[in-house]
Amino acid sequence: MQDLETRARDAGATARPSRPSALRRAGRALTPLVWLGPSLVLITVVVLWPVVEMVRTSFQKISSSGVTLGGNGTTNYTDLFDEDDLIPVVLRTLGWVAGIVITTMVLSLAIGQLLNSRFPGRRIVRWTVIVPWAASVLMTSLIWKWMLDNYSGLVNRVLLDLHLIDEPVNWLAHPWQAMLWMMWVAVFVSLPFASFVILAGLQTIPEDVYEAARVDGAGPLRTYFGITLPLLRPSIMIASIINVINVFNSFPIIWAMTGGGPGHSTDTTTTFMYKLAFYDQNVGESGAMAVVNFVLILAMVLMYLRAARWREEVR
Amino acid sequence: MKRHLTVAIATGLTVALGVSGCGKGSSSDDGGSDGKSIKFVAAIYDSNAEPYWKALIKDFEAKNSGYKVQLEMVDWTQMDAKVKTYIQTKQAPDLLNYNSFSDFARDGLIYKASEVVSPTTLSDFTPTFVEQSKYNGDQYALPFISSARLLFYNKDLFAKAKIANPPKTWDEVKTDAEKIQKEGGATGYGLPLGPEESQAEFYSWAMNNGGGWVDASGKWAINQPANVETLNFLKGLKDAKLTQPNPETTDRKTVFNQFAQGKIGMAIGGPFTKAGFIDPVNKNLNFGVTSLPSKSGTEHNTLGVMDLLAAFKKNDGKNKEALKKFLDFLYQKENTSTFLKKEGFLPVTKSAGDALSSDPYMKQFVDALPSSKFAPTSNPAWSAVAGAVKQSLGSSVANKDPKKVLDDIQKTAEKSG
Numbered sequence: 001m002q003d004l005e006t007r008a009r010d011a012g013a014t015a016r017p018s019r020p021s022a023l024r025r026a027g028r029a030l031t032p033l034v035w036l037g038p039s040l041v042l043i044t045v046v047v048l049w050p051v052v053e054m055v056r057t058s059f060q061k062i063s064s065s066g067v068t069l070g071g072n073g074t075t076n077y078t079d080l081f082d083e084d085d086l087i088p089v090v091l092r093t094l095g096w097v098a099g100i101v102i103t104t105m106v107l108s109l110a111i112g113q114l115l116n117s118r119f120p121g122r123r124i125v126r127w128t129v130i131v132p133w134a135a136s137v138l139m140t141s142l143i144w145k146w147m148l149d150n151y152s153g154l155v156n157r158v159l160l161d162l163h164l165i166d167e168p169v170n171w172l173a174h175p176w177q178a179m180l181w182m183m184w185v186a187v188f189v190s191l192p193f194a195s196f197v198i199l200a201g202l203q204t205i206p207e208d209v210y211e212a213a214r215v216d217g218a219g220p221l222r223t224y225f226g227i228t229l230p231l232l233r234p235s236i237m238i239a240s241i242i243n244v245i246n247v248f249n250s251f252p253i254i255w256a257m258t259g260g261g262p263g264h265s266t267d268t269t270t271t272f273m274y275k276l277a278f279y280d281q282n283v284g285e286s287g288a289m290a291v292v293n294f295v296l297i298l299a300m301v302l303m304y305l306r307a308a309r310w311r312e313e314v315r
Numbered sequence: 316m317k318r319h320l321t322v323a324i325a326t327g328l329t330v331a332l333g334v335s336g337c338g339k340g341s342s343s344d345d346g347g348s349d350g351k352s353i354k355f356v357a358a359i360y361d362s363n364a365e366p367y368w369k370a371l372i373k374d375f376e377a378k379n380s381g382y383k384v385q386l387e388m389v390d391w392t393q394m395d396a397k398v399k400t401y402i403q404t405k406q407a408p409d410l411l412n413y414n415s416f417s418d419f420a421r422d423g424l425i426y427k428a429s430e431v432v433s434p435t436t437l438s439d440f441t442p443t444f445v446e447q448s449k450y451n452g453d454q455y456a457l458p459f460i461s462s463a464r465l466l467f468y469n470k471d472l473f474a475k476a477k478i479a480n481p482p483k484t485w486d487e488v489k490t491d492a493e494k495i496q497k498e499g500g501a502t503g504y505g506l507p508l509g510p511e512e513s514q515a516e517f518y519s520w521a522m523n524n525g526g527g528w529v530d531a532s533g534k535w536a537i538n539q540p541a542n543v544e545t546l547n548f549l550k551g552l553k554d555a556k557l558t559q560p561n562p563e564t565t566d567r568k569t570v571f572n573q574f575a576q577g578k579i580g581m582a583i584g585g586p587f588t589k590a591g592f593i594d595p596v597n598k599n600l601n602f603g604v605t606s607l608p609s610k611s612g613t614e615h616n617t618l619g620v621m622d623l624l625a626a627f628k629k630n631d632g633k634n635k636e637a638l639k640k641f642l643d644f645l646y647q648k649e650n651t652s653t654f655l656k657k658e659g660f661l662p663v664t665k666s667a668g669d670a671l672s673s674d675p676y677m678k679q680f681v682d683a684l685p686s687s688k689f690a691p692t693s694n695p696a697w698s699a700v701a702g703a704v705k706q707s708l709g710s711s712v713a714n715k716d717p718k719k720v721l722d723d724i725q726k727t728a729e730k731s732g
Contacts, residue, residue, distance in 0.1 A: 064698055064731075065418035066402030084723075150560065151573065173561035173713075259510055262563040263710035278395050279702030280727070283403070 054294070057287035064281035076288040085264040085272070090296070092179070093248065093268040097300070099183050100247045104190040105240055109232075111191065112198030133192035141256035144185050148172055148257075175265035178258050182266070185253050190246065194239040201235025202228070237308050241301055248297050269293045350633035352383035353409035353641065356397075358622070359390045361591060363657040375644050382637055407627040409634045410641070412459060416625045418695040420450035424627055428454040431626040431638045436646045439664045447621050447689050456623040457642065458663035460655060462585045463683045464519050464618040466608060467571075470601045472499040472580045481581075481605040484612035485524075485548055488581070492557040495580035503557040505570035505582035506549060508709040512567060514690065514701050517708055519583050519618045521545040522688050523609035528700070529691055535728040537700070538721040544610075546708075546717035553712045563709030568592065575600055583607065585620070586680040587659035604679050619687030621663065696731035703727040 033040075061072035080086060115126055132140060147154045150170040159165045172178045205228065213223045251270045254260055260267035260275060267275070273293060277286035357368050365388050372384045387408070389397050394413065401407045407424065419425045428448065429437060440448075444458035468481050476494035492503025507516055521527060526541030536542075552558050559565060559573065571592035573579045577600065584592070593600055606615035626638050644650065652670040655662055661680055662668045671677050691697050703724045711720040 062403070063418060063422050064695060065422045065424060066399040067422045067424065068403070151569070170561045170564070173564040258564070261510055261706070261709065262561075262713050263707050263715070265710070275702075275706060278399070279706050281699040281702060281731070283399065 051294070054287060054290050058284065058291045060284055060287070062283040066283070072284055076282075076284040079282070079285045080276075080288045080292070085267070089264060089267050089269055089272045092266075093270075093296075096179070096183060096186075096268050097244055097247050100186045100190065101240055101243050103183070103187050104194050104243055105236060107187065108191055108194035108198050108239065109236075111195040112202055115195065115199045116202040129195055130192050132189050137189050137250075138252045138256055140189055141185055141253045144181070145172065145257045148181060172258050173262065175262070178266050182253050182257050185257070186247055186250060189253075190243050194243060197235050197239040198232065201232045205231045233308070237305075241304060244300060244304065245297060248293075248300070269296070350630065350635075351381050351637055352385060353634055353637045354385045354387065355410040355412075355641075356387045356389055356401075356408040357412040358394055359388050360587075360658045360660075364388065367654055367657055371645065371650060375641060378644070379640055382640060384641055407629070409627055409629055409638060411625045411627065412622065413625060414620075414622050415692050415698050416448070416456040416623055417450045417693050418698065419625055419627075420453075420455040421695045425455055426626045426628055426635065426638075428457055431635060432457065432642045432646065433639065436643050439646065439666055441663055441665055441668070443619070443684065443687070444621055444663045447619075447692060448623060450693055450695075456625055457646075458621055459624050460622050460658070460660035461663050461684065462587065462620040462660055463680045463687050464515065464583050464585050464620075465604045465606060465679065465683060466581060467574065467584045467588065468581045468603050468605065469501075469574065469577060469579070470603050471577065472501050475499045476580075481603060482608045483606075483615075485608055485610050487612075488608050489552065489555075489557065492552065492580060493555075496557060499580065501577065502559045502573065502579045503581065504552055505565075505574055505579040506553065506558040506562040506712075507565045507567045507570045507582075508549070508562040508712055509564050509566040510705045510709065512705070513708040514704040515618060515620070516583060517545070517549075517704065518688075518690060519607055520549060522616045522618065523607055523614075524548075525610075527688070528697075529694075533691075533694075535696075535700070535725060537725040537728055538718065542721055543718050546711050546721065548610075550712045550717055561713070563713040572596055574602075586661060586677055589676060590659045604676070606683065615686065617683040617687045619684065619689045621689065621692070696728060699731040700724065700728045 058076055059071060059073065061069045061075070063069050111129060115122065115129065146152070148156075148171040150156070150168050150173070153168075153171075155171065156165070156168040160168065169177070171181055209227055209231070210223065213227055218226060248268075249270055250268070251274065254266060254268060254271050255274070258266045260271040264272065264275075269289065270293065273286050273289040276289055277283050355368075355372075357364065359365065368386055368388070372386055375384060376382060398411065398413060402419075402424065416425065437454075440458055444461060445454055448454045448456035448458055466481065472495050473481070473491075476491070476498040478491050478494055482488045482491050488504065495501055495503045507513070518527070521542050524541045524545045526539060526545055528535065528537060530536040530539070549562075553562055559570070559579065567584070570579060570582050571584060571588055574582050575593045575596035577597070593602070607617055609615050624642070626642070646664065648664075648666040648670070651662070651664060652667040654660075655667060655671060659677075661677075661684060662671055668681065672681050690701065707715075707720055707723060711717040
């Protein structure tokens with residue numbers, strides 16, 4: 001980026017001796033647009049336009065066949081807030097996000113540390129950690145679904161053979177157990193990204209800081225909490241914000257493993273939204289749910305940034 | 316410097332064009348406005364469906380030069396989402412193979428049946444199915460395939476439990492299930508109340524207790540006493556541990572997989588169950604098929620299911636000609652009966668009916684069709700009601716009160732119209 005700026009400035013400098021006409025000056029002012037343009041276009045088309053469409057949908061009356069019948073005022077929103085299941089679903093979503101993100105971050109701090117230390121076979125271990133990330137989430141979820149199956153699942157087989165349980169447990173049929181297993185799968189697929197962000201962060205910490213700490217006589221614990229962790233803060237923040245957004249919007253894990261059921265007892269806002277559109281045939285109300293979801297994510301990220309004193313990091 | 320600028324502009328333009336190109340791309344295959352090519356979205360019933368349609372279309376195009384049918388196969392699990400997207404983005408196909416039509420008819424999206432098939436084809440449909448294809452008194456849908464439900468039972472398990480005849484009443488179902496559990500060491504009854512198709516399983520029981528979705532005047536009556544009693548009976552089976560664990564998360568595939576392995580005594584299935592679920596697991600299973608048990612044991616209804624074709628209005632009716640040609644071709648006796656045989660479905664036309672009655676297994680279902688009752692698919696609100704049932708009915712056998720569950724579904728139904 002800096003490179004581009006200097007180059008642009010150089011270009012301007014060489015142009016100056018020749019007559020600086022008004023057209024040229026305007027052209028110069030517009031030059032940054034050439035570089036910004038593609039990303040601006042992308043952001044408008046891929047981010048802003050869908051958001052506008054989403055908000056528009058949430059105020060429309062859409063027939064069960066899919067035809068737009070016109071405006072619907074705020075009916076979609078009042079319908080949504082009248083749903084008995086809405087509050088439990090939102091609370092569950094918050095628990096789902098908090099549980100997964102906290103577990104992921106704690107585990108990935110450890111994994112990052114492991115991957116950063118030198119040991120034989122480190123390259124292989126690094127590759128292995130990437131695997132859950134490279135595999136499709138849907139595939140991973142389906143594999144876990146079958147591993148947890150009541151009749152032929154591997155998990156039940158192992159637990160039965162170890163005499164930890166007396167009869168097969170239908171893990172995904174009981175809301176609490178299903179939720180915990182799905183959170184585990186979500187942690188499993190979130191770990192690679194988080195660990196590698198932490199690893200990258202660890203590698204930016206200069207060796208001399210540690211040397212200074214050693215000279216001052218700090219032990220390993222003191223060094224970790226006094227130096228490593230504070231210096232990792234930007235990486236932890238990036239990893240957890242992206243994780244929060246991903247997990248909040250995670251659809252395939254829940255959809256593949258329980259479908260949000262039985263009833264709505266393992267639904268998060270994302271699967272609930274889908275059910276409103278395709279089971280209850282109410283696309284407008286689903287749009288309203290999407291807007292609420294969007295606002296929730298925005299609020300969560302802003303609150304997090306505030307708590308993590310984002311501005312200090314930028315400065 | 317200049318080269319950099321050129322490259323940057325080129326990149327910018329490419330991105331911009333690429334993006335706008337995406338938006339337009341899909342509307343170009345609209346079927347054309349010459350009225351000679353149509354787009355047909357067909358459902359994947361199983362792996363036989365696509366080869367069947369491909370061969371049929373090839374044959375059709377060879378016999379009607381100039382006409383083209385563009386085929387798109389969609390899996391049933393994605394069908395609902397796809398159809399909604401087609402219609403919302405105004406990219407409906409010319410012909411759609413689906414299981415509901417009344418909201419299309421209500422919103423003025425599809426042709427009446429008489430506009431797109433010849434009178435000969437129209438008069439060939441069996442009257443039962445014509446009734447199911449009407450919206451406000453006019454036939455819109457074209458019946459395509461049908462299916463009926465009967466009780467499957469494992470003869471070996473019945474012999475082991477010393478039961479002479481399959482159950483006729485609900486009480487017999489219960490005592491037989493107890494015997495199978497005790498003597499046969501298997502699950503008595505396989506109850507799939509998971510989100511896949513709980514509305515079909517529930518209705519198969521409720522209709523044999525005088526219950527159903529609507530009352531005599533056609534108003535929603537989902538929480539009527541007969542239905543509550545039905546659901547309490549099913550919950551009772553589960554509570555007495557006569558069903559497999561967790562019916563609320565079980566779908567048909569799991570039930571019939573267990574049934575085929577001889578681990579379940581009884582379950583409700585359709586004509587496709589043998590070829591689709593039992594044979595792949597255990598070709599030698601000794602099973603029988605009988606009418607659905609009823610509370611009283613006197614009258615036995617069966618659940619009828621009908622899938623259909625809907626022809627969408629497009630280009631001011633220019634696609635009518637091609638649709639008519641293709642549909643009349645498709646509804647020729649040999650063409651429909653090939654599909655039915657391959658997929659294990661029942662006929663909707665008189666002419667294809669005889670072709671199937673020669674198979675003794677299929678004949679039982681063909682014979683059950685006249686006593687069949689259907690879900691109220693001609694009511695545009697039905698798909699929302701079915702959706703609510705799929706989501707919540709199962710919880711009645713898990714942790715919720717059956718009456719409360721049905722009350723909630725009734726509320727949804729009344730809200731939907």
